[in-house]
Amino acid sequence: MKFDNPAQENPIDQLNVVGRPHDRIDGPLKTTGTAPYAYEWHDEAPNAAYGYVIGSAIAKGRITSMDVQAAQKAPGVLAVISAENAGKLGKGEKNAATLLGGPKIEHYHQAIAVVVADTFEQARAAAELVQVEYQRERGAYDLAEEKPAVTTPPEDTPDKKVGEFDSAFASAAVKLDATYTTPDQSHMAMEPHASMAAWDGDKLTLWTSNQMIHWCQTDLAKTLNIPEENVHVRSPYIGGGFGGKLFLRSDALLAALGARAIKRPVKVMLTRPMIPNNTTHRPATIQRVRIGADKDGHITAIAHESWNGNVPGGPTETATNQTEFLYAGANRLTGLRLAKLDLPEGNAMRAPGEAPGMMVLEIAMDEMAEKLEMDPVEFRVINDTQVDPADPQRKFSQRQLVACLRQGAEHFGWSQRNPKPGQVREGRWLVGMGMAAGFRNNLVMTSGARVHLDAQGGVTVETDMTDIGTGSYTIIAQTAAEMMGVPLDKVMVKLGDSAFPVSAGSGGQWGANSSTAGVYAACVKLREAVANTLGFNPDKAVFAEGQIRDGDRSVALTDAGALSAEDSIEFGDLDKKYQQSTFAGHFIEVAVDVATGEVRVRRMLAVCAAGRILNPKTARSQVIGAMTMGLGAALMEELAIDTRLGYFVNHDMAAYEVPVHADIPRQEVIFLDETDPISSPMKAKGVGELGICGVSAAIANAIYNATGVRVRDYPITLDKLLKGLPELL
Numbered sequence: 179m180k181f182d183n184p185a186q187e188n189p190i191d192q193l194n195v196v197g198r199p200h201d202r203i204d205g206p207l208k209t210t211g212t213a214p215y216a217y218e219w220h221d222e223a224p225n226a227a228y229g230y231v232i233g234s235a236i237a238k239g240r241i242t243s244m245d246v247q248a249a250q251k252a253p254g255v256l257a258v259i260s261a262e263n264a265g266k267l268g269k270g271e272k273n274a275a276t277l278l279g280g281p282k283i284e285h286y287h288q289a290i291a292v293v294v295a296d297t298f299e300q301a302r303a304a305a306e307l308v309q310v311e312y313q314r315e316r317g318a319y320d321l322a323e324e325k326p327a328v329t330t331p332p333e334d335t336p337d338k339k340v341g342e343f344d345s346a347f348a349s350a351a352v353k354l355d356a357t358y359t360t361p362d363q364s365h366m367a368m369e370p371h372a373s374m375a376a377w378d379g380d381k382l383t384l385w386t387s388n389q390m391i392h393w394c395q396t397d398l399a400k401t402l403n404i405p406e407e408n409v410h411v412r413s414p415y416i417g418g419g420f421g422g423k424l425f426l427r428s429d430a431l432l433a434a435l436g437a438r439a440i441k442r443p444v445k446v447m448l449t450r451p452m453i454p455n456n457t458t459h460r461p462a463t464i465q466r467v468r469i470g471a472d473k474d475g476h477i478t479a480i481a482h483e484s485w486n487g488n489v490p491g492g493p494t495e496t497a498t499n500q501t502e503f504l505y506a507g508a509n510r511l512t513g514l515r516l517a518k519l520d521l522p523e524g525n526a527m528r529a530p531g532e533a534p535g536m537m538v539l540e541i542a543m544d545e546m547a548e549k550l551e552m553d554p555v556e557f558r559v560i561n562d563t564q565v566d567p568a569d570p571q572r573k574f575s576q577r578q579l580v581a582c583l584r585q586g587a588e589h590f591g592w593s594q595r596n597p598k599p600g601q602v603r604e605g606r607w608l609v610g611m612g613m614a615a616g617f618r619n620n621l622v623m624t625s626g627a628r629v630h631l632d633a634q635g636g637v638t639v640e641t642d643m644t645d646i647g648t649g650s651y652t653i654i655a656q657t658a659a660e661m662m663g664v665p666l667d668k669v670m671v672k673l674g675d676s677a678f679p680v681s682a683g684s685g686g687q688w689g690a691n692s693s694t695a696g697v698y699a700a701c702v703k704l705r706e707a708v709a710n711t712l713g714f715n716p717d718k719a720v721f722a723e724g725q726i727r728d729g730d731r732s733v734a735l736t737d738a739g740a741l742s743a744e745d746s747i748e749f750g751d752l753d754k755k756y757q758q759s760t761f762a763g764h765f766i767e768v769a770v771d772v773a774t775g776e777v778r779v780r781r782m783l784a785v786c787a788a789g790r791i792l793n794p795k796t797a798r799s800q801v802i803g804a805m806t807m808g809l810g811a812a813l814m815e816e817l818a819i820d821t822r823l824g825y826f827v828n829h830d831m832a833a834y835e836v837p838v839h840a841d842i843p844r845q846e847v848i849f850l851d852e853t854d855p856i857s858s859p860m861k862a863k864g865v866g867e868l869g870i871c872g873v874s875a876a877i878a879n880a881i882y883n884a885t886g887v888r889v890r891d892y893p894i895t896l897d898k899l900l901k902g903l904p905e906l907l
């Protein structure tokens with residue numbers, strides 16, 4: 179089904195099942211420990227051996243020798259596989275660095291070998307016996323050092339200019355020119371990257387933990403130089419992804435190579451300390467923001483430039499995305515710069531682009547409001563735009579930023595805030611409030627599904643869509659139940675299998691809207707098949723309560739017998755004709771210990787406008803998870819680089835800090851009533867990434883309001899606050 183006109187009224191609008199707060203249908207499987215994760219497919223792949231991955235001990239250079247003799251003779255060892263004996267490997271389209279390095283080394287902890295043994299302990303012990311000699315080369319590991327040399331944008335992301343920024347900024351009555359930094363971050367999904375592989379002749383089955391089944395399948399086929407149809411990928415349950423599992427990674431490749439070598443299933447899990455350097459991470463940025471406004475606070479000039487580093491072929495972090503669209507202003511400049519670094523590959527992490535971009539832009543807006551002596555909510559409200567500032571003919575599909583901000587301010591008690599920093603004291607605590615806008619673009623992706631109606635009136639949905647803890651199973655079941663007029667418990671959803679139609683997958687917060695739209699399309703076809711079978715006009719028939727009806731004629735669906743249909747949703751150019759984005763208002767209260775600089779976030783509120791909310795319960799869970807991650811980004815998360823040796827030092831969960839329950843206060847989420855007929859037949863949009871965008875800046879702004887200390891360098895740790903806090907008497 180091609181979707182290229184705004185959605186008309188359709189069966190989803192009944193909202194008998196969709197739009198209601200259903201519990202996750204996979205919840206019982208997860209909470210009872212019976213949902214099989216990637217490392218647990220023992221029944222399907224019995225007698226699996228264990229692979230232990232060896233990571234490079236240098237960041238850049240060459241392996242000069244690898245002695246595996248002692249390892250090969252160690253107890254239980256079945257094979258040692260490296261680039262030397264792995265056969266000729268190709269490379270996946272989505273991978274910048276190769277997944278099995280050697281002799282050339284592209285980054286620290288790049289996999290250089292896998293030791294396969296009967297037990298995990300044997301594999302690990304034998305890996306210690308592999309002797310590797312390297313020739314180390316000098317690398318570039320410090321973005322700040324590389325930055326001055328990078329003055330032009332990458333070819334595929336030219337600077338975007340509207341009007342005349344330079345002259346407008348020069349003549350602005352009030353202006354800000356500030357530079358901010360965000361650090362490298364690691365996804366730290368609870369479930370590590372893990373895979374099991376089994377070969378049957380030249381056909382491979384891979385059980386893995388991956389957000390994008392089709393990308394995994396095609397890139398694994400390319401890497402192994404085998405036909406795509408010989409690779410069967412299964413990933414029905416995933417213990418968190420956050421962008422870290424968008425791509426084929428070394429666990430999958432090395433499991434496949436190990437299993438091929440020993441002709442027996444092999445399982446490979448990356449140990450926690452391997453993950454930050456072996457896989458991808460969110461790259462650090464240096465961002466410069468300039469804003470000019472007239473005396474009344476109308477923005478006349480806005481510029482946002484962002485630098486990040488990456489390995490050759492690694493992507494640019496598009497941290498200026500939101501600045502193209504969030505605020506009005508006739509004169510604009512956004513630009514991206516990409517430095518070459520020899521750190522591990524930087525790539526997507528929850529809301530790539532906007533997450534780090536909003537961390538910065540929304541502090542800059544707070545600073546600007548202060549210069550203007552304006553309330554930060556009002557400053558944003560008067561700079562709202564209902565059209566794309568670069569193309570006034572182009573409207574937003576829906577844009578309720580102002581309503582998010584107004585409702586949030588009202589609900590949070592914003593009027594109680596003292597605009598003068600450092601004034602509110604409760605014993606040892608300095609107390610403050612901060613706010614930020616939230617913004618994340620709404621992307622749409624082709625998505626397919628197959629639906630079956632059985633003779634008992636049950637509906638089964640099959641799609642390679644994934645559920646990374648997000649609620650995909652549930653909203654897909656709700657969609658099929660609504661379309662076919664059956665109760666939710668009559669719907670069975672099967673996900674995460676490359677044997678099923680290719681879906682949007684889970685990424686870029688496009689999953690919910692796009693994948694359910696694909697299920698909608700398949701159900702439209704199934705409804706036609708049922709109508710035709712039972713002699714109804716498909717355009718007039720109503721599906722409800724297990725029946726198909728038209729006027730006073732109704733027939734049970736079970737009378738149709740078994741029927742199947744398959745279709746996909748394809749999106750036309752509505753995302754070009756309209757700007758599709760999601761909006762939020764974030765409000766935060768913090769208390770900062772006047773002696774130690776310890777920050778406690780006391781209250782968090784997000785008001786979101788993101789199209790139809792398909793399931794308010796799962797959507798709320800997405801947003802509170804994202805708010806939690808935003809708090810981590812504000813206060814804790816940072817991969818520390820050893821700039822001499824070129825690796826992330828704190829590569830485990832002892833030293834890479836993320837929030838725990840005790841760090842998180844009561845979180846409130848309000849969804850504004852919205853349906854967006856431009857986005858899809860579901861009239862929904864994404865929320866899973868919107869929820870993080872803006873949170874960290876709201877916390878930074880609250881800390882400023884509490885203390886008067888402005889920190890422009892994330893994370894906002896105690897050391898950055900201490901010197902600005904008042905003297906204790």
Ligand code: MOS
Pocket residue numbers: 389419420421422424526527528529530684685686687
């Ligand atoms: Mo998302 S960072 O595209 O999984």
